């Protein structure tokens with residue numbers, strides 16, 4: 001039995017293109033793998049601890065190999081719980097909109113909690129950075145209002161797929177399976193067609209996951 005962690009970002013509920021395709025993927029996956037567990041993190045509808053005060057001091061204590069104060073230790077335990085939950089999954093599904101050419105702040109906040117030295121990556125002068133979340137697949141469903149594919153005018157503005165791909169590779173992922181629905185604002189009927197085509201293909205994508 002595998003555990004799938006579904007990280008859902010868009011707060012737009014049923015109107016969301018990224019949620020629509022990722023929900024369809026999860027639905028197909030569940031049908032095909034009824035014994036697997038799917039845990040959903042709906043990032044705009046859950047508490048994320050502020051990354052300041054004792055938490056940020058606790059992070060620097062880790063980085064400088066210093067002892068944490070009891071308050072820092074307490075704050076850090078929450079960060080460790082998030083990381084443990086993340087790392088306990090065997091497979092990952094992420095759906096996210098583009099906001100201001102990058103990702104919504106809630107996803108960045110979640111990543112700021114997860115990405116910690118010694119937990120999700122390591123660094124050594126000999127080997128450089130090494131990701132610690134290895135050997136697991138992640139399906140990523142992106143939506144954006146404009147068009148940024150190679151050859152289009154605004155290709156360079158796409159810091160959404162670039163950042164997500166970079167940060168996932170940084171923490172160790174190599175099996176990254178992206179799907180994009182666009183241009184949801186510029187051409188909703190084309191985007192709707194692309195969304196529906198993708199939804200048509202999710203049984204095949206889920207079967208290979």
Ligand SMILES: Cc1cc2nc3c(=O)[nH]c(=O)nc-3n(C[C@H](O)[C@H](O)[C@H](O)COP(=O)(O)O)c2cc1C
Nearest residue numbers: 010016017018097098099100101143144145146184
């Ligand atoms: C705060 C905000 C910023 C946005 N910035 C961009 C942007 O920079 N580029 C773009 O193409 N679309 C942008 N959009 C449009 C969304 O990417 C588009 O509506 C997409 O469909 C959202 O994903 P969702 O349908 O899954 O919620 C933005 C939307 C919001 C709410």
